[in-house]
Amino acid sequence: MSILKVSRMGHPVLRQKARSVERSEIKDPRFQKFIDDMIDTMHEYSGVGLAGPQVHEGLRIFVAMLDDGDDAEASVLINPVITPADSRVVEGWEGCLSIPDIRGRVPRAHKIVVKALDRQGRTVEIEAEDFPARVIQHETDHLDGVLFLDRMQTLTSLSYLDEYSRYHVRGGDDE
Ligand code: NI
16 A cells, blocks of 8 residues: 655646546456555545545545544545535534645535445445534535635634644644
């Protein structure tokens, strides 16, 4: 397995619409290795999510830590399609491995349903709310060339990580 190079804001790949992954591509050992590399890369940089374009691949796939617990495994979502499951929109802090050491408050749907393929090519449907729902929306945005800064209603909360830790909520992970 290998650690992949993470693209940073300004790289055109982060602004392009990623293409869908064919079911037949998923079983390819090279694609399976790519998934493992994405998971390793996410962990290496202490992220909670990582999308294809963030490792210079314009493919509709992301990996994310959606479940609680120390032994939780990374989820792999391919060709995700999100539907809001209630009308509530909530603001919360976000960061991004492609925008290092920056945090900002972003409004997101509180509860969603996401339909996708898993790494075996099976259709999965996941209902998520609060933080996992936020991560799924952030990562799916990456597949459409959208960064969390684009979703902020105002830039007044925009903070460097040090100042965020000092003056705002502690913790907070990069997506
Ligand atoms: Ni991100």
